[in-house]
Amino acid sequence: MTATTVTSVGETREPLRPARIGQAIMFVGLFTYFTLPMVAVFLYSIATRWTANILPDGYTLDWWVSAFTDQAVIGAFGSTLVLATLTAVLDIAVVVPAAYWSRVRNPRIRTIVELSAAIPFALPYLVIGFGLLQFSGIVAPALQGTFPLLVVGHAAIAFPFLYWAVDGAMAAAGIERLSEAAEACGGSPAQIVRRVVLPNIKPGVVTGGLLAFATSFGEFAMVQTIARGVYTVPIWSAEAIRSYSGESGAFNRLAAVTMVNFIVLFALSAAVVYFNRGQTVRLLPGARNIEQREQG
Amino acid sequence: MNATSPTVTPALEAGVRSGIGARVRQWLGAWLPALPLLALVSVALIGPGVVLVAQTFVDANGLTLDLWGRVLGQPVNQDAIVTSLALGICSATLTLVVGAPSAWLISRMLAGRRAFWLGLLNVAANFGGIGLAFAYLATLGSVGMLTLILQAIGLPFVPPRSSSFLALLMAYEYTNIPLFVLLTIPAMGIVRDDWWEAAQTASATRWQFWQRIGLPILSPFLVAGWLLIFTWSIGIYGIAYGLAGQSGGTAVHLITLQIGTALQSDILLGPARAAILAVVLMVIASASLITYRILLRRALRWF
Numbered sequence: 001m002t003a004t005t006v007t008s009v010g011e012t013r014e015p016l017r018p019a020r021i022g023q024a025i026m027f028v029g030l031f032t033y034f035t036l037p038m039v040a041v042f043l044y045s046i047a048t049r050w051t052a053n054i055l056p057d058g059y060t061l062d063w064w065v066s067a068f069t070d071q072a073v074i075g076a077f078g079s080t081l082v083l084a085t086l087t088a089v090l091d092i093a094v095v096v097p098a099a100y101w102s103r104v105r106n107p108r109i110r111t112i113v114e115l116s117a118a119i120p121f122a123l124p125y126l127v128i129g130f131g132l133l134q135f136s137g138i139v140a141p142a143l144q145g146t147f148p149l150l151v152v153g154h155a156a157i158a159f160p161f162l163y164w165a166v167d168g169a170m171a172a173a174g175i176e177r178l179s180e181a182a183e184a185c186g187g188s189p190a191q192i193v194r195r196v197v198l199p200n201i202k203p204g205v206v207t208g209g210l211l212a213f214a215t216s217f218g219e220f221a222m223v224q225t226i227a228r229g230v231y232t233v234p235i236w237s238a239e240a241i242r243s244y245s246g247e248s249g250a251f252n253r254l255a256a257v258t259m260v261n262f263i264v265l266f267a268l269s270a271a272v273v274y275f276n277r278g279q280t281v282r283l284l285p286g287a288r289n290i291e292q293r294e295q296g
Numbered sequence: 297m298n299a300t301s302p303t304v305t306p307a308l309e310a311g312v313r314s315g316i317g318a319r320v321r322q323w324l325g326a327w328l329p330a331l332p333l334l335a336l337v338s339v340a341l342i343g344p345g346v347v348l349v350a351q352t353f354v355d356a357n358g359l360t361l362d363l364w365g366r367v368l369g370q371p372v373n374q375d376a377i378v379t380s381l382a383l384g385i386c387s388a389t390l391t392l393v394v395g396a397p398s399a400w401l402i403s404r405m406l407a408g409r410r411a412f413w414l415g416l417l418n419v420a421a422n423f424g425g426i427g428l429a430f431a432y433l434a435t436l437g438s439v440g441m442l443t444l445i446l447q448a449i450g451l452p453f454v455p456p457r458s459s460s461f462l463a464l465l466m467a468y469e470y471t472n473i474p475l476f477v478l479l480t481i482p483a484m485g486i487v488r489d490d491w492w493e494a495a496q497t498a499s500a501t502r503w504q505f506w507q508r509i510g511l512p513i514l515s516p517f518l519v520a521g522w523l524l525i526f527t528w529s530i531g532i533y534g535i536a537y538g539l540a541g542q543s544g545g546t547a548v549h550l551i552t553l554q555i556g557t558a559l560q561s562d563i564l565l566g567p568a569r570a571a572i573l574a575v576v577l578m579v580i581a582s583a584s585l586i587t588y589r590i591l592l593r594r595a596l597r598w599f
Contacts, residue, residue: 109327113330123577127555127574128344131348135344156337156341159333254430269419273418
């Protein structure tokens, strides 16, 4: 990507860009489209009453206070955080060893893992969740509807993000040579992993962990299908939307919760960009190849 | 991390010690660290898929195609399949029309502006599900911000019903366009600026350049992006559930919403109906993703 972004300076020829006015209109339109909903949610969360005018009639922090002193909301954020954290931890624990071993010992692991990583990309989470519900009903009925089953489900749909991030970090660090060198120096496998591999792939693990966390944090379909009893933020919001019938404050409290939810996701994506050193997160399976070939 | 000493290769070990114990150790040496991940994948992705497909062919009397006939014979399910496909196609096409020029322009921006747009797109791409459904209502609902603004300046504006096809399309685009742009920006680097200079030297117009050089080069990537957005759009549940919420029965019929309803109101066909609709989604999504992979492999062959 870097090689091509350098545009030729000082050329008399026309650069390859369409008319500036059309361009400006399109980007202003896109900017409005992306920011207006965020502004609307924010204003609703601090509006006293807002039913007729361009801007709210007055401003207040009451909705924030009443939303975040509500036991149901606090509980929902609590269980969402625990769920997302456990998902990220479980993913790191199972993905890092597999990715490492596929690079240093057994390349066949990569073939299987990359095929599996395509599943959560193709299949809707609703379908995976429903399948997991039916499967657990046959294999382990005791687990049906439980929190641990939900963690397993979320870990399964989030693992590709972590795998690609970790695998990319291993490629960038040249982990094969590093671990060979460490072996030649007489390091034990545990020592190599702890003192050579992990420090070198830390940005990848952090990025991937954040992506897994974010995937779980906003996920709705699977929580609703697998675990009826688990009350996360998306479930709370969905119920609030469904039961809304014009009563004052309900819409505003929903706005405050949505705002916090949004701030968390914003912080996560900012952290991902930071740890990823300004590169875009490449979700496209196969996009990595484009980049590699381009540089080569 | 592993029982096998790293300085002894599995092959050497097998040569030195034969027998079943050594075989097992060799196998473990090759696979042990990957086993937890493979177990997770088989339990939570492969097993469920197999069970779903199997369930649609089995009822109390054994193997049957009867369930498929009954579910696909219901007009509401036919309507759901057609609407889901239409929504996927419209959504992906609109994304392509807006996203492709945006991706091209952003890829040619100076570093600072590009970082700003990538940041904004990253944020929007992450803002999906129920939160986005609410944000849509706060913007274009009956007392949404944009609705109020347009009415305040005197326009007789009536927003589309939140559970209508158009409303879903607008809400879907909010995450689809950023995803498409982020996914196709790397491919935009393939078109070199010198090619345009060369084309100009041969006195080609901008239109001729795109028609003969730019689009033929980029089209496999753009089509691949279209397929990916199509696949994801037909599987969206959270946004649709949130937007369909307030109008209950009058909501547009979608495969995902039908699955959700079938699961929650366990009447008549219940899980079997949900399973068949889930398998329909699986088939559409798999076909789309396989086409995508083939396309991408072809596209990459030339580079």
